[in-house]
Amino acid sequence: MSAELLSRLAAILGPSGLLADEADMVSYAIDWRRLFPGRPLCVARPASTAEVSEVVKACRAAGAAIVPQGGNTGLAGGAVPDASGAQVVLSLNRMNKVRAIDPVGLTISADAGCILKVAQDAAAEAGRLLPISLAAEGSATVGGVVSTNAGGVNVVRYGMARALVLGLEVVLADGTVVDMARQLRKDNAGYDLKQLFIGTEGTLGIVTGAVLRLVPRPRHTVTALLSVPSPQAALDLLALAQDELGDTLSAFELMSGYSFDLLKRHLNLTPPIASGDWFVLLEAGASLSGLREAAEAALAAALENGTALDGVIAETGAQATQLWALREHITDGEAREGKSMKHDVSVPIVDVPAFLEAADIAIAEGAPGAKVNAFGHLGDGNIHYNVVLAPGQDGAAINTLVHDVVARFAGSISAEHGIGQYRVDELLIRRAPAEIALARTLKRALDPDDFLNPGKVLPAGG
Ligand code: 2HG
Ligand code: ZN
Incomplete structure (x- = not known):
């Protein structure tokens, strides 16, 4: 079956669009921090939305799940395949163009695989600002930023990626292309369906293009x-x-x-x-x-x-x-210090000092010898409360210590990095059953066979 799928994909994508040798797939199989190793069947690299749709249909017919991938800069293992050797990584990196800029209407339209920095530079050239800025912007892609609802350092003024998305083009689990790539500031005609695909990490559909809001460039x-x-x-x-x-x-x-x-x-x-x-x-x-x-x-x-x-x-x-x-x-400095547990948490902004104090006490008492590297986006209440482990310390127990304190402040266990595969179990514990049930209802409605990025955000199999 997989040989048949590979030849079908080769026919759709041409020689440069399909990677199936292990050596060629290395950088697509694992995240950049090398924490979530996987083994894909192959890497499909479509060059157009029509090709994405064809790939989805072919994989679906063969029963091979799809893992969409942008710049692979995520911190939660959301864009890498599992170790089964049966999943197809769908890399958007050949769909990398800025499609259009409107400096008066203040919009930029880009392919999903367009590098964020390329889009920022194109906006700057037009005298405008694409106001999303994050450390990985030289490799992260527009589609990845949208699919993860990325944050970064400018959220205090401009909001998260969601606040910048005016329009989207997506491919659904059955290969249907839904073109909602409108440039409209105001559009209340029915449900705002694009929201389904923002921050859902490729589990409900594949983002293939986006229209983002620009702002005037401050002088x-x-x-x-x-x-x-x-x-x-x-x-x-x-x-x-x-x-x-x-x-x-x-x-x-x-x-x-x-x-x-x-x-x-x-x-x-x-x-x-x-x-x-x-x-x-x-x-x-x-x-x-x-x-x-x-x-x-x-x-x-x-x-x-x-x-x-x-x-x-x-x-x-x-x-x-x-x-x-x-x-x-x-x-980078933290990575060189040793093994650390990352906690991408948020609490109400005014509670950040009390949160830090309470979490420090929890770590000092529950994990003596661990060191806390706390930094982040105070302006929006998002602290990276990362804990560098002492030798022999149990990372999972430290997660529990920190997240219990987050719960006391009615905070979130993922402010901006998403759930990926890293925090699936914790999400189930930390979010109310009614919210998890609603998420499952959406997943079943849009992807009944659990074919898009299975095991991310929600456990595999729903
Ligand atoms: C940042 O704000 C990123 O620099 C990474 O979100 C945070 O390393 C981290 O935990
Ligand atoms: Zn951050």
């Missing part, structure tokens, strides 16, 4: 790094920034002293300000003048009242890039 940007004595001080600083910078505030990131210790020890990166227990990196952008003066006044006020201990505002674009490099290398 002035300020980027500042501050050291603060505590998470509560960082929250006070957020309130001050909201008062003084208003809705120009586009990033507000919190980083622990331990995060900076990792940067120093493993990557030789140091901040250009006096060290503190915590750091905040903030950015604001506006087209009208006066932004820098407002930021300087806010920094002076924060230093004056003790909210901030030290701080610097970047003088040049290159300096701003250096400040951002500190934030962007924390994941």
Whole structure:
């Protein structure tokens, strides 16, 4: 049966569209952190939406499940196949074009496999901003960003990927192409069906193209790094920034002293300000003048009242890039420190300090010797509460410790990374039965044979 499927796929895709040798499939078979190894039957690389539809129909007829894959930069193992050798990875990486830009209507339309950075650069060339920014933007794809409802560092101002999606083109589990790639700002004609495919990680349909919202490109940007004595001080600083910078505030990131210790020890990166227990990196952008003066006044006020201990505002674009490099290398520094358990959690923004305190106590008592690398997007309540394990420590027990604290604050166990295969079991425990039942109803309605990305988000078999 699989030989028959391979020859059918070769006929649909041509020689460059199908990979079936193990050596060629290595980078598609495992995630970039090498935590979720799989073994695909083959990798299908369609070059058009029509080919995606044909591949889906052929795989369906052969009973081979499909695992859609974009840049394979996810953190939850959502885009890699299982180890059965029977699943087909459907890579969108040959569908990589920007389709159109409308700088007045403020839209960009792109193939699913278009690299996020390519779309951002195309928007910049048109004098506009595609306001989604994440560390993996040089490899992540538009389709992956949509399918995972990606977050990143600009959510505080622009929302998550969902907030930017105006239209979608998707292929359903039976191969039907649904073209909803409309550019409309307002469209209340019936159910907003595109929402079914945003953040559902390819389990209900395959995103093949998207129309995203652009915004005017701010002419002035300020980027500042501050050291603060505590998470509560960082929250006070957020309130001050909201008062003084208003809705120009586009990033507000919190980083622990331990995060900076990792940067120093493993990557030789140091901040250009006096060290503190915590750091905040903030950015604001506006087209009208006066932004820098407002930021300087806010920094002076924060230093004056003790909210901030030290701080610097970047003088040049290159300096701003250096400040951002500190934030962007924390994941790398953590990986070099040893095995860690990642917790991509959110709680109400005002509860972040209390959450951090309670979680630190839970770890100190329940997992002595473990080290907490807490950093993330304080402006939207999303903290990466990552725990570096001491030798012999049980990662699953640490997950439970942290997620129990998240539950006390009515938070989420996945703020932006999704569920993938990594958190399927926990989702079943942490979400109310009524929500899980509703999710299963949707899955059964759109993919009754559990053929699209089985075992992701929900357990295989429904
Ligand atoms: C980030 O905010 C990413 O840099 C990765 O979401 C977080 O490494 C992590 O846990
Ligand atoms: Zn993040």
